[in-house]
Amino acid sequence: MHWWKSRREQLEDEIQTHVDFEIQENIDAGMSPKEARHAAMQKFGNVLLAKERAREIWGWVWLERLLQDVRYAFRGLRNAPGYAVTVVLTLALGLGSVTAMLAIVDSVLLRPVALPHPEQLVMLSGKAQQDGRTYALSYPKIDALRHDTRSFTAVSGYNTMVKPVGTSDGTRMAVLTEVTPQFFKMLDVRAKLGRVLGDADEKTPVVMVSALFWKDWMHGDPKVIGSTVKISGQLRTVIGVLPEGIHFPLGTEAPVVYMPIATGEVGMFSGDAATVMARMKPGVSPQQAFADASSVFAHSGTGGTQDRDTLEMHSYKDYLTGDMQRPLLALLGGVAILLLISCANAANLQIARATGRMPEMNVRSALGASFGRLLQQVATESAVLSLVGAALGGALAYALIRTVKAGYGSKFARFDELTIHPGVFGVSVALALLAGVLASLAPALSIRRHTDVGLMTKRATQRSRLPGLLVALQIALTCVLLVTSGLFVRTLRALQDVKLGFDPRGVTTMVLMPEDQHIAPEIARQTVARLLERFAALPGIESATMQSSLPFSNFNVSLNGKTDVNGRVFHEGDTAFYSLVSANFVRASGIDLLRGRGFMPQDDSSGAAVVLINQAFVNKFLAGRDPLGTSITMHRDPGDKDSDIPFTSAMTVVGVVENDLQGGDLGAPFEPMVYMDYMQLPISSGFTSLFSMVSQFAVRSTLPQAAVDKELREAIKQVAPNMAELGLQPMDDAISGSLQQRRLALRMVTGFGGVALILSAIGIYGVLAYSVSLRRREIGVRMALGSSRAGVVRIVFQQAGKMVLLGLVPGAAAAWAAGHGLKSFLFGVKALDLSTLGTVAAVLLLVCAMAAAIPALRAAEVDPMEALRAE
Amino acid sequence: MARMSTREEHEQLELLQGTLDLLILQTLAFGHAHGHAIAKSIERRSEEVLQVGHGSLYPAIQRLLKLGLIVAEDGLSENNRKARFYRLTAKGRKRLYTETSKWERFSEAMGRILAPMAEENE
Numbered sequence: 004m005h006w007w008k009s010r011r012e013q014l015e016d017e018i019q020t021h022v023d024f025e026i027q028e029n030i031d032a033g034m035s036p037k038e039a040r041h042a043a044m045q046k047f048g049n050v051l052l053a054k055e056r057a058r059e060i061w062g063w064v065w066l067e068r069l070l071q072d073v074r075y076a077f078r079g080l081r082n083a084p085g086y087a088v089t090v091v092l093t094l095a096l097g098l099g100s101v102t103a104m105l106a107i108v109d110s111v112l113l114r115p116v117a118l119p120h121p122e123q124l125v126m127l128s129g130k131a132q133q134d135g136r137t138y139a140l141s142y143p144k145i146d147a148l149r150h151d152t153r154s155f156t157a158v159s160g161y162n163t164m165v166k167p168v169g170t171s172d173g174t175r176m177a178v179l180t181e182v183t184p185q186f187f188k189m190l191d192v193r194a195k196l197g198r199v200l201g202d203a204d205e206k207t208p209v210v211m212v213s214a215l216f217w218k219d220w221m222h223g224d225p226k227v228i229g230s231t232v233k234i235s236g237q238l239r240t241v242i243g244v245l246p247e248g249i250h251f252p253l254g255t256e257a258p259v260v261y262m263p264i265a266t267g268e269v270g271m272f273s274g275d276a277a278t279v280m281a282r283m284k285p286g287v288s289p290q291q292a293f294a295d296a297s298s299v300f301a302h303s304g305t306g307g308t309q310d311r312d313t314l315e316m317h318s319y320k321d322y323l324t325g326d327m328q329r330p331l332l333a334l335l336g337g338v339a340i341l342l343l344i345s346c347a348n349a350a351n352l353q354i355a356r357a358t359g360r361m362p363e364m365n366v367r368s369a370l371g372a373s374f375g376r377l378l379q380q381v382a383t384e385s386a387v388l389s390l391v392g393a394a395l396g397g398a399l400a401y402a403l404i405r406t407v408k409a410g411y412g413s414k415f416a417r418f419d420e421l422t423i424h425p426g427v428f429g430v431s432v433a434l435a436l437l438a439g440v441l442a443s444l445a446p447a448l449s450i451r452r453h454t455d456v457g458l459m460t461k462r463a464t465q466r467s468r469l470p471g472l473l474v475a476l477q478i479a480l481t482c483v484l485l486v487t488s489g490l491f492v493r494t495l496r497a498l499q500d501v502k503l504g505f506d507p508r509g510v511t512t513m514v515l516m517p518e519d520q521h522i523a524p525e526i527a528r529q530t531v532a533r534l535l536e537r538f539a540a541l542p543g544i545e546s547a548t549m550q551s552s553l554p555f556s557n558f559n560v561s562l563n564g565k566t567d568v569n570g571r572v573f574h575e576g577d578t579a580f581y582s583l584v585s586a587n588f589v590r591a592s593g594i595d596l597l598r599g600r601g602f603m604p605q606d607d608s609s610g611a612a613v614v615l616i617n618q619a620f621v622n623k624f625l626a627g628r629d630p631l632g633t634s635i636t637m638h639r640d641p642g643d644k645d646s647d648i649p650f651t652s653a654m655t656v657v658g659v660v661e662n663d664l665q666g667g668d669l670g671a672p673f674e675p676m677v678y679m680d681y682m683q684l685p686i687s688s689g690f691t692s693l694f695s696m697v698s699q700f701a702v703r704s705t706l707p708q709a710a711v712d713k714e715l716r717e718a719i720k721q722v723a724p725n726m727a728e729l730g731l732q733p734m735d736d737a738i739s740g741s742l743q744q745r746r747l748a749l750r751m752v753t754g755f756g757g758v759a760l761i762l763s764a765i766g767i768y769g770v771l772a773y774s775v776s777l778r779r780r781e782i783g784v785r786m787a788l789g790s791s792r793a794g795v796v797r798i799v800f801q802q803a804g805k806m807v808l809l810g811l812v813p814g815a816a817a818a819w820a821a822g823h824g825l826k827s828f829l830f831g832v833k834a835l836d837l838s839t840l841g842t843v844a845a846v847l848l849l850v851c852a853m854a855a856a857i858p859a860l861r862a863a864e865v866d867p868m869e870a871l872r873a874e
Numbered sequence: 875m876a877r878m879s880t881r882e883e884h885e886q887l888e889l890l891q892g893t894l895d896l897l898i899l900q901t902l903a904f905g906h907a908h909g910h911a912i913a914k915s916i917e918r919r920s921e922e923v924l925q926v927g928h929g930s931l932y933p934a935i936q937r938l939l940k941l942g943l944i945v946a947e948d949g950l951s952e953n954n955r956k957a958r959f960y961r962l963t964a965k966g967r968k969r970l971y972t973e974t975s976k977w978e979r980f981s982e983a984m985g986r987i988l989a990p991m992a993e994e995n996e
Contacts, residue, residue, distance in 0.1 A: 017909060017958050018932060024910040024951070025928070046928050053929030060936040 014057055022047055052371045068376075072383035079384060086356055087388065089765060090349050094392025094435065096758050097345025099399030102431040104338040106404055106423045108331050111324065118249070119191040120282075124319035125289065127158075127279040127296060132311040136563075139276040145183075147303035148279070154292035156284050157189035160264070160277030163252050167518040167727045168260055169233030170220050174518060176727055177216065178257050179234065181264040181277070187211070189282050190251065197228040197243035205265045208239040214247040216258035232260065235520050280319065289316070330748055333825060337487065337755045340480045342434070344759050346441065347473040347480075348766045349392075353385060354470055355773040382440060389439030393432050397423075400431070411747055470770045471806050477766045478810025478851070479817060481759040482843060486818035487825065488753040489839035490832055495749055497831025498669045498742060504661035505554070506593030507734040509545075511711050513700040514558050514729040515719065520695055525686055527694035530723050532682070534700070535585055537718045543706040544714070548591035549681060551583040553699045554664035555737035558729065560693045562649055565638035566677075568624045569653075573638055579620055580674050581649075583681040583693070588615070589660065591703045599631045599658030602680050612683050614654040618662050620675035630656050635677070649690045654679065669741055670830035697729070708733055748828070760846070764854040771803055771858035779865055787867040796859045803855035807848060815840055894934045896977065899962065899970040902944060906961040908951060909935065935960065943969055 022043050029039035047053070058067070080087040118124065127148065128137045140148070140160070149158040159182065166179040187199035200211060210232060212221070221227050221241075231238045239262065250257070264277070283292045293316045300314040321328070357364075364377055400423060408421045515534075517527055531549050538547035552559035562581040567573050588594070589601035597618060606613050614635070621630050633656045637648050645651055654677070662673035684691055704711050712731060719726060775782070782795055822834035832839075901907060901915045912935075913928045938944045943966035949959040962970070 013958070014932070014936075020908075020951075020955065020957050021910045021913075021928060023955075027953070048927040048929035050929060053932050056930075056933035057936045060933055060940055 010061070011058070014054060018047075018050060018054065049371055068379070069383065072380050073387060075380065076384040076387045080388070083356065086352060089769070090352050090388045091392045091395060093345045093348045093352070093762060093765065094389055094439075095395035095399055096762065097342045098393050098396030098431055098435050099403065100755065100758065101338050101342050101434060102396055102400035102423065102428065103403040103407075104335055105427045105430060106400065107407070107421060108335055109424055109427050110421045111331060118251075118319075120285075121320060122318070123156075123283045123285070124190075125281055125283060125292065126317045126319055126322045127281060128315045129300075130313050130315045132313065137315055140279050141276045144300065144303055145277060145279055148281070148296055148299055151299045151303070152292075152295050154283055154287045154295040155281045157185050158279065158281040159183045159186040159189045160279050161186060161252060162264070162277050165516070165729065166234065166520060167516065168220075171230075172220060174233070174727070175220070176516070176729060177220075178252075178259040180252055180259055180261050182261055183265075183277070184263050186261075186280075187245075189280070190249075191282075192245065192249055194243035195246040196225065197241070199243055199245075200261070200263050204242070204263045207263070208237060209242045209263065210234070210239045211243040211245060211261040212241060213245050213249070213257065213259040213261075216260060217244045219258060234260065234262070235518075289318070292316070330828065333828070334748065334751055337484060337752055340484055341755050341759055341762075344477045344480050344762050344766075347477050348762050348769075349388070349439075350441070351470045351473045351766055352769055355769060357381065385439040386436060389435040390432070393435030396431065396435070397428055411743070470773075471802075471809070474763070474766045474770050474806045475810035475813075477759075477763045478807055478847060479814035481756070481763045482811060482814025482847060483818045483821050484752065484756040484759045485843040485846065486815075486836075486839055487821055488749065488756040489843055490822055490825070490829055490834075490836060491745070491749040491752055493832040493836065493839065494670075494828070494830045495742065495745055498745065500831075501669045502661075503554075503738070504595060504663045507738060508593075509703050509705055510591075510593060510734040511702045511704065511708070511715070511731065512553050512556065512734055512737065513702065513715060513731045514553075514556060515698045515700070515723070515726040516729050517695055518725050518727055522695045524691040524694045527698070528681065528691065530726070531585075531694060531698050533722050534698075534719065534726075535587075537722045538700065538702055538715065539587070541714050541718060543704050543710065545703045545705070546587045546591040547585075547700060547702045548588045549583070549585045550588065550592065550699050550701055551681070551693060552580075553701060554734070555741050556699060556730070558697045558699060560697065561676075562690055564649060565640070566624070567636045567638045569634040569636075570628070571624060577624070577638070578675075579616075579624075579677050581677045581679060581690075583684060583690075584615075584678045585681055588678060589658075592663075592701050593703065594663055595661035597659045597661060599656070601658055606680060606683070612650075612652055612654040612679065613657045615658045615660050615678040616656050617660050617673070617676040617678075619673040620677065621659055623675045630659050632656065649688050650679075650684065652685075669738075698726070701734070745828070760850055763847075764850050767803060767806065767851050767854040768857065770806070771799060771855055772861070774802065775799060775858045775862045778862075782862055782865045783867045783869060786865065792863040795862045795865070799859035799862050800852070800855055803851055803859075807851045811844055811847065815844070818843075894930065895938060896970070896973050898931070898934055898938060898960075899943060899966055899973070902960055902962045903967070903970055906947075906949075906959045908949075908957040908959050910957075912960070938966070942966075 025043035025046060026036075026039045029042050030036060034042065044050075127140065129140055129144070130137050139162075142160075145158065145160050148155075152158065161180055161182040163178060163180045165176050167174050168177040168179065182200065184200050184202050184205045187194075188201070192199065194211070195214060196217075197211075200209070212232075217223060217227060221230070224230075227241055227244065230241050232241060233239075245251075245261075251259075281292075281296075283289065293314075296316065297314045367377065368374070404421050404423060517530075535547050535549060538544055552561045563578055564581050565573070566577055566579045568577075584592075584602075586602040586604055586606070589596050599615075601615065602613070616625075616630060616635075625633060634653045635656065636653045637650050639648060660678070663676065664671075681694075702711065702715065706714075715731065716728070719728065782798075786792070786795065818840065819835045822829070822836070826834055897916050898912055901912050901919075907915065909931055910928075913931050935944070938960075939946060943963060944960045945963055946958050946960055949957060951957045
């Protein structure tokens with residue numbers, strides 16, 4: 004910048020010389036030195052303006068001005084620290100939460116699909132015409148799709164399960180994914196070590212492993228290719244390691260082993276169907292691909308009941324993030340509201356400041372500053388504030404992400420990978436600048452209006468309505484956030500109060516899995532029986548049961564079967580869930596027995612199948628009848644053979660139990676259930692295969708948890724050393740765990756609501772304080788004319804009340820609409836909840852009254868004499 | 875211009891930007907000069923009607939420098955003070971010629987249009 008400076012000095016010298024010449028000339032013409040200087044200056048005109056215009060010709064002047072403006076902005080802000088700190092904090096809060104939320108959305112919704120051209124990847128499944136359920140496609144269907152479609156470069160299938168895998172370190176549970184040989188070529192993924200699976204691997208005992216499996220279980224050994232792992236008793240050679248960042252199939256980093264399956268034959272673990280993923284050819288639209296695949300699907304029928312089913316297609320991204328998409332987008336909406344509030348607040352503060360600076364602006368305008376130049380200066384000040392706010396907001400977002408990660412990283416899919424990506428931060432900085440420019444727009448326009456009018460003083464009579472409207476907007480938005488968090492609080496409370504239907508206290512749940520999954524079901528069933536016997540004999544254990552579906556478990560297996568109820572005509576959709584339990588089910592699970600009796604030991608040997616049903620079953624099939632003694636059978640469609648029916652003999656209902664939670668969601672509706680003693684299931688039934696997959700137990704005890712855990716683990720080691728433990732936890736933990744997601748959402752929304760409330764209070768305080776400072780004279784005159792101090796306070800409170808009411812009415816309407824939009828997240832509370840609304844209104848009024856109190860008291864302290872003297 | 879000045883004797887005309895540029899070039903056609911001298915020369919030659927706000931001279935000079943129509947050099951003034959002198963370049967001389975003929979045509983046209991009105995007003 005040296006040449007720039009010397010050029011400036013040269014210009015200054017030149018102008019000085021010019022003026023000197025003129026002075027000399029004037030003196031020569033007979034003027035006094037003083038007159039001469041005066042006349043010369045007059046002739047030259049505005050020196051600063053001339054210099055500035057001259058420099059403008061050189062270009063670069065914008066940079067100079069920018070630096071000048073930034074310096075000026077900092078100087079100005081140092082003189083108004085309260086204002087600067089408030090604006091910066093306001094923006095930091097708004098931008099910080101937006102950045103954090105954007106980072107979460109980015110990490111959870113956008114990043115997981117880190118595969119080449121993810122938009123071409125789709126998931127295909129069948130949709131049953133009968134009950135609308137989706138299912139994995141059979142191998143013949145997959146082969147048909149692979150050979151006969153034209154829209155896809157590849158069609159592949161995979162199955163995912165959790166299985167024990169043995170390495171040199173011992174045997175542990177790992178995610179095992181069976182894939183068709185072309186799978187990784189379709190994903191377009193290359194191996195980090197070794198190679199990916201290919202067609203030649205179809206029937207060979209090879210595996211690939213994920214980067215995490217390689218790192219954690221194989222010590223990151225670079226010479227791992229060619230070594231073996233043991234899966235279900237079979238040694239398999241490792242041929243490749245996937246690179247980091249490929250998180251298939253869970254979308255989150257996990258130890259995964261991939262092994263090839265052939266679609267021609269039954270897989271090693273899974274039956275004869277697979278989840279199907281396909282890559283569309285470049286340029287093919289999803290609609291074309293879907294039409295193509297649907298037509299192949301429809302023409303590849305086998306004459307069975309599935310021929311009338313249809314094909315479903317989803318993008319891979321939606322498939323992966325589906326369950327998180329809506330809650331996260333809703334939270335993003337909440338954050339957007341917060342950002343709006345903070346922008347409104349910042350704008351309001353800036354309007355107040357700009358109006359306070361009107362005299363200064365007028366003077367500068369009179370001295371030759373152009374409107375554009377003033378505008379630029381105001382915008383620079385805003386931008387400086389916004390950027391400082393963005394920097395602080397970035398730090399805040401970083402802290403927030405760290406907290407969320409520490410608290411929830413292990414609890415939600417992909418939350419362990421949360422990071423603020425540079426792109427996300429860039430977006431937030433852009434938002435900060437935009438917010439700054441928008442916020443500066445309002446005051447800048449008010450400057451223009453005022454300069455045009457030529458206003459030279461702060462006039463109390465000419466108040467803008469904009470600040471009041473902005474405060475009303477803030478109140479309305481705050482109302483929405485507070486009402487929403489109120490609804491969430493009530494939802495959580497309602498869920499905690501849900502009648503569980505069983506007594507969870509003292510219940511410990513356990514999930515076990517045979518290491519060798521090819522164990523004969525019957526042998527596995529005997530192991531379960533021996534375990535139950537042993538558990539029941541342990542000191543301090545009251546009772547134990549097996550349950551093929553446990554509340555909150557991820558390993559539930561139940562049969563959804565068409566059901567004939569004696570004395571009732573069968574309709575399509577008459578289905579119930581069949582679940583296996585053991586004789587002690589009612590006692591050990593603590594389920595409420597409503598009518599009849601539980602299982603008895605002699606039921607096992609009596610031969611006649613007896614079952615328990617739940618209340619939902621009674622409501623659906625036996626309304627108004629005495630359920631006890633009713634006979635039910637599995638429905639037989641025309642053409643069905645005995646082998647198509649899981650259970651052929653009739654079952655007699657001996658008891659009715661309370662509705663029991665089946666899934667992991669406390670808010671889910673209850674399904675009709677039939678509980679059957681596991682020992683009564685004939686060996687011939689296909690349903691027995693579940694014993695070789697997984698066994699679940701519930702054990703009731705009054706001992707301390709640690710003692711129970713120890714006893715159970717020792718018993719398993721002795722009785723069933725070849726069973727691996729998948730889970731062991733108190734039922735109470737499972738219940739609170741199931742509320743995690745809602746609790747997180749509640750914390751976030753409540754946090755937003757709290758921040759919004761603080762911002763609104765600041766907004767009200769700012770507008771009133773400023774308005775009181777403008778009206779000092781008016782207030783003084785009023786007091787001199789006899790108004791009491793209480794009267795003055797009332798005026799201020801009236802102004803506050805007007806703003807609050809103006810915001811509350813649309814706010815309540817918007818809150819109702821928001822509640823309606825969030826309906827699917829609510830439970831036990833309506834979208835329009837008057838008591839929540841009332842509470843929120845009361846809280847808002849109270850906080851606003853507190854915010855208004857300080858300016859009101861200040862107004863009351865105005866000295867009428869001072870005001871009159873100023874007039 | 876002379877005609878216009880007759881209407882209100884004391885009115886001092888503000889200069890259009892392009893006009894000032896032309897006047898500076900014209901002044902420098904007689905030889906090199908420093909800023910003050912240029913201002914004085916323009917005032918003198920227009921019989922004090924064209925009042926150059928001396929300040930506005932400098933942006934114009936910078937513009938002409940940038941266009942390469944004039945160049946600057948340091949020198950000594952008549953009273954032996956250091957000053958910056960300006961001189962026409964070949965390009966500047968050419969521009970002066972074209973601009974002058976353009977102006978002549980323009981003022982002639984303006985004169986023809988305004989003449990009847992001026993007479994009516996008299």
